[in-house]
Amino acid sequence: MVTAASIGSRVESLASSGISTIPKEYVRPEEELVNIGDIFEDEKSTEGPQVPTIDLKEIDSEDIKVREKCREELKKAAIDWGVMHLVNHGISDELMERVKKAGKAFFDLPVEQKEKYANDQASGKIQGYGSKLANNASGQLEWEDYFFHCVYPEDKRDLSIWPQTPSDYIVATSEYAKELRGLTTKILSILSLGLGLEEGRLEKEVGGLEELLLQMKINYYPKCPQPELALGVEAHTDISALTFILHNMVPGLQLFYGGKWVTAKCVPNSVVMHIGDTLEILSNGKYKSILHRGLVNKEKVRISWAVFCEPPKEKIILKPLPETVSEEEPAIFPPRTFFEHIQHKLFRQSQEALVSTKESAALKSTKESALKSTKEAALISTN
Numbered sequence: 001m002v003t004a005a006s007i008g009s010r011v012e013s014l015a016s017s018g019i020s021t022i023p024k025e026y027v028r029p030e031e032e033l034v035n036i037g038d039i040f041e042d043e044k045s046t047e048g049p050q051v052p053t054i055d056l057k058e059i060d061s062e063d064i065k066v067r068e069k070c071r072e073e074l075k076k077a078a079i080d081w082g083v084m085h086l087v088n089h090g091i092s093d094e095l096m097e098r099v100k101k102a103g104k105a106f107f108d109l110p111v112e113q114k115e116k117y118a119n120d121q122a123s124g125k126i127q128g129y130g131s132k133l134a135n136n137a138s139g140q141l142e143w144e145d146y147f148f149h150c151v152y153p154e155d156k157r158d159l160s161i162w163p164q165t166p167s168d169y170i171v172a173t174s175e176y177a178k179e180l181r182g183l184t185t186k187i188l189s190i191l192s193l194g195l196g197l198e199e200g201r202l203e204k205e206v207g208g209l210e211e212l213l214l215q216m217k218i219n220y221y222p223k224c225p226q227p228e229l230a231l232g233v234e235a236h237t238d239i240s241a242l243t244f245i246l247h248n249m250v251p252g253l254q255l256f257y258g259g260k261w262v263t264a265k266c267v268p269n270s271v272v273m274h275i276g277d278t279l280e281i282l283s284n285g286k287y288k289s290i291l292h293r294g295l296v297n298k299e300k301v302r303i304s305w306a307v308f309c310e311p312p313k314e315k316i317i318l319k320p321l322p323e324t325v326s327e328e329e330p331a332i333f334p335p336r337t338f339f340e341h342i343q344h345k346l347f348r349q350s351q352e353a354l355v356s357t358k359e360s361a362a363l364k365s366t367k368e369s370a371l372k373s374t375k376e377a378a379l380i381s382t383n
Helices: 004-008 011-015 039-044 064-080 093-108 111-117 169-194 201-205 277-282 338-382
Strands: 053-055 083-087 128-131 145-152 213-221 233-236 242-247 253-257 260-263 271-275 292-294 302-310
Touching: 039 260, 053 064, 064 083, 064 169, 093 145, 093 169, 093 213, 093 242, 093 302, 111 128, 145 169, 169 201, 169 213, 169 242, 169 302, 201 277, 277 338
Parallel strands: 053 083
Antiparallel strands: 083 271, 128 145, 145 213, 213 302, 233 292, 242 271, 242 302, 253 260, 253 292
16 A cells, blocks of 8 residues: 555655755764765776776687686686676676666656555565665664565566566566576586586585576665765675676765775676675685675766575575685684574674664763863863
8 A cells, every 4th residue: 555654755755855964864874974975086086996897708718728717807806806897798788778778667657656566574575666674773774765576586486566667677677587597607607616616516505596596676776965974775795695786877886895995887788796695605705795885976866786696595504615614724604594694694783783873872972971071171160
C-alpha cells in the first residue's frame, strides 16, 4: 500500500522538495567529514595511485605468453587492490546501454509508481524498491534509494517484483545477468589458477552454477544540496565472492588504498569488479576485499548497477582453503557459513557504531564541561 509516509521517506522526494540543508540523520560523523571532498575535482586528479584497468581481450589467447600476461595482470590487481576496471570483457556495449536505459527509466517514474514495488524489510521482504533504514547505533542514513532483486539463476528469480515499466527491463536485465554469469566463471577460473588450484575450484567452493546467486542492486543517488556532509553509501567491504558494477559515468566510487581514499575514474564501456569477502576468506587474505564508499554531489544524479555474486547462505562453510594455509601462513579467518559471516559483520558494525556514538557523547560532555569551567573561571576573575 502506497502511503504519504513511505513516499516521504524516499531520498528522491527529500532531494526534490527544495531543501537547502540535509536532515541531521544524513550528516556523517565529524571524523568522516574531513576527507569528503568534491568528487568531480577528485576524479580529475592524476596524482597518486589509480584503480587498475585490466584488458581481458587476450584472456583466452592461443599465444601462451600473451594469455599468461593478461591473467597475471588480473591476479596482481586482485592481490594488490581487490578492485579493477574490466575492459573488453565480452559484454556488448549495446546490452549494457539497454540495461542502464531501462534502470534509469524505472527511476524516472513518479515515486508513487515506484512505491508499487516497495520492499518491506521489517517482514523480511528485502527484494524491491527501498531506501536504507538505519541499522547502526548512531541512526545514520545514506543518501540513496535503490531497487534490489535476484537476477540469476533464472529459477530463483521472482519476476512478479521486477519492474514492468519500461517494457525492456526484464529482457535486458535477464540477458545481462546471463552474460555476467559467464564472465563470473571466467574470472573465478583465472583466480583459481592464481592460487595454484584447479581451474574450477573457486566456482565449486562458492556454489557452482546451481547455487551461486547473482543479486542486482540499482543504486539511485539524487542530487544532494550538501554533498560535503553526506555519503551515498558508507564505507564497507562487499560480502560477495565478486561484485560487478555498471554506472552512468558520474563519479562517486572511492576506494581506501594506501591509507587514503582514491577516487575511481569513469572508464567508458568498462565494468568495475570488486573482490568480495567470500574470496578473501577462501584465499586466506591473498585476494583483497577492499574498503569502499560512495560520494554524492549537487550537480548530477548518479546511478550504479551492482551485481553481487553470493554463495548459498547455509550450505557452504566459508574458510581458508587448505592449499592457502601453511605453518608460515596460518588461517586468518574462522570457519563460518555465509549467513554467519553476514551476521558477524552486522554485529561488529553495530558495536563499532555504538562505541563511536559513546565516544562522541563523551567528547561532547568533556567539551561542555570544559566550556562551563572556562565560563565559571572567567566569571570568578571578573568578580
